[in-house]
Amino acid sequence: MEQKENKTVVLKSNNVTKVNRWGYFFLIPFFVIFVIFQLIPLVSTIYNSFFENYMSGLKKVGPNFVGLQNYISLFETGDLGTYTANTLIMWVMCFVPQIIVSLLLGAWFTNPQLRLKGQRFFKTVIYLPNLIMASAFAMLFFTLFADSGPVNSILVQAGILKEAYSFMSHVWSVRTLVAFMNFLMWFGNTTILLMAGMMGIDQSLFEAAEVDGATSNQIFFKITLPLLRPILVYVMITSLIGGLQLFDVPQILTNGSGDPMRSSMTLIMYLNKHLYSKNYGMAGALSVMMFIITGILSLIVFRLTNAKEVK
Template identity: 60%
Template sequence: MNKKKQNHLSYAKWGYIFILPFFLAFFIFSLIPLVDTVRYSFYEYYRSGIKEIGPTFIGLENYAELLKSDMVGYAGNTLILWLIGFVPQIVIALLLANWFTDVRLKIRGKQFFKIIIYLPNLIMASAFAMLFFALFSTNGPINSILMSIGLTDTPIDFMGTTFGTRSLIGLMNFLMWFGNTTIMLMAAIMGISPDIFEAAELDGCGSFRRFFSITLPLIRPILAYTLITSIIGGLQMFDVPQILTNGQGNPDRTSMTLIMFLNSHLKSRNYGMAGALSVYLFIVSGILCFFVYRMTNGSDSTAKHRKHAKGGAKA
């Protein structure tokens, strides 16, 4: 007994030693900056030229000042840009995942298609933005093609309109991430027992009914994960609109996101306002993720309660 206890303790000790570097790195590079960010959000702390103002404790004034600023409008911009990219992403990903995992279709070259749709995810967002900036500029190849085939007489200023700029940003986010989403959903669908699909087919269940009644409910945890990570990524949207609009959020700041707004405070070295905005983003992320989790898991808990209630009534 003593030998077994000693071996157990020695294994536990080595386990703690192996995970210690992670906790040290997390403490130094994540936890301390996070605590400092929250602390500075209650202070007036910025630089004016070479003069440093603060840090002076001012309570919730930074939070109140942000609510009076254009932050709410930039939050709306972020939501719109996220929806433009995410809605077609999840629809196309679900469609492709269902096709590629359907044994009855007998699609050839599945591995090739998986690689092709995942390739855009390997390209850096900055390179993607520069590519689209060159393609859709007034002197770019897209305008040259449209003019050569006679669809337009003058170059179209894609990035000169709100609709054009937002559409390009949404298109880039869609192209970069739909492949990754498709692979995850394919893995989720392949985890469903084939016996369930065979039983549904024997009962005369059609493709649409099988998808909405069997596939979607059974991959709901992966859908929740996809939606939560997409929301967090949407709130952190920065590099694509930053490069495409040269950091200005043009036209008329309709493509300015919350992280671009945060970056402008950091560039002006207004650390108090930047800290308060970071706390706002953290709170919004937490609330949205909580609602998504409740929406995607609430019906399961309801069904369990109903089963327990029926079992109690029978007893």
């Protein structure tokens, strides 16, 4: 009897091992794609950042090993700090209203007491801007807010403005337009993520709070928000990473110049200028610095939110 039981145990373990092997086979495509399209370019970028490699007219200079000189040049010009600040300012201007509106919409759509009609329609409508190409969105807003565009025409004819306002010539109007466009494109996606988190909260918690006499505001701030913290952290970090990669909207809206006075020039636009001039050494150094900045900021956000949870 014992021998038969031992044989059955061995056969079962062999079957489990064979099944596990198939799992490794299914993982092979992921690792192949990761190595080819992620790991190799990352290593190549770090390697090129230590070399002088650019085009001077029709003459190619390099590649010559220069050590940390490309990184030193980035800090000496002061452009890295300026463009990082520009990028973060426009991200904050976009993210703050985005998270507030998404939380409100998510709370309304998931509240069974409100019984909102046409929820499917409104959920579809708020997500639609996310499906529109950013380049098309930027061209639309560029046309709307041009000096002779329909927005200026309406404001002048209504007597609100005496003459056309040059939206593209003022620092904060350009930044506001960039932030507003990104808000419109992404608040629907954020709303759906937060709704999924809210729908996963146990309804008995809300019912118990109502029985104890808690108000709607108390339920939202004392129950909903604390339980949504993991999703909020995820949304904040992914939004931060996406914000640091902001490129297409300001690139098209300002025709790649970052004007006025480079106030809307982002880090990726700065990187694109180096790539366009074929200065691969500086582009590599800037890419590595962006990777470090993104990692540090993401870690700070994670630590701050995690510290509050521990308290």
